[in-house]
Amino acid sequence: MSIPKRLPYHTLSPEAYRGFGATKVALEKSSLGKELIELVWLRMSQINGCAFCLEMHAKALRAGGVPDAKLDSLAGWRVGEHFTERERAALTWTEALTHVDQTHAPDEDYEPLKAHFSDVEISDLCFAIALMSAFNRLAVGMRQ
Numbered sequence: 001m002s003i004p005k006r007l008p009y010h011t012l013s014p015e016a017y018r019g020f021g022a023t024k025v026a027l028e029k030s031s032l033g034k035e036l037i038e039l040v041w042l043r044m045s046q047i048n049g050c051a052f053c054l055e056m057h058a059k060a061l062r063a064g065g066v067p068d069a070k071l072d073s074l075a076g077w078r079v080g081e082h083f084t085e086r087e088r089a090a091l092t093w094t095e096a097l098t099h100v101d102q103t104h105a106p107d108e109d110y111e112p113l114k115a116h117f118s119d120v121e122i123s124d125l126c127f128a129i130a131l132m133s134a135f136n137r138l139a140v141g142m143r144q
Contacts, residue, residue, distance in 0.1 A: 002032070005142065005144060008142075009049070011142075023131050026127075027127060027131070030128075034068060039057075039091070040125070040129060040132070041053065042071070044094055044097070044132045045136055048098070048136035048137070050135075050136040053136055053139060085116065086117075088112075089115070093113055093125060093126075096109040097130075097133070098133065113125070116129070
């Protein structure tokens with residue numbers, strides 16, 4: 001069943017959309033690395049139920065050589081064996097910010113970041129999470 005699209009936000013608000021694109025381009029230069037950013041974006045898209053983004057980020061991760069077993073276990077990453085401590089810290093923070101209305105971004109989710117990321121990387125991670133949150137909400141809300 002095809003769900004009808006609502007509004008083409010990218011053409012109706014081109015300047016705002018280009019701003020999101022500029023943020024994405026800036027994040028591509030981050031020392032976080034494409035794989036970690038895509039992994040965070042895929043997890044956030046799982047939580048937010050964005051089918052378009054799920055397909056896009058899973059495809060990008062597969063093209064980058066991430067094993068299917070890792071992608072298949074992402075929703076259960078807390079008990080999975082395929083994730084590094086660095087990835088776990090990033091995924092914890094991703095979930096905390098995705099559910100910020102419930103979590104209020106607690107210190108116990110933030111503090112582990114310091115062991116694995118520089119201040120710049122933590123900032124970049126926050127921007128990556130915020131950007132994908134916005135993209136998910138646009139895509140889900142406008143049925144893209």
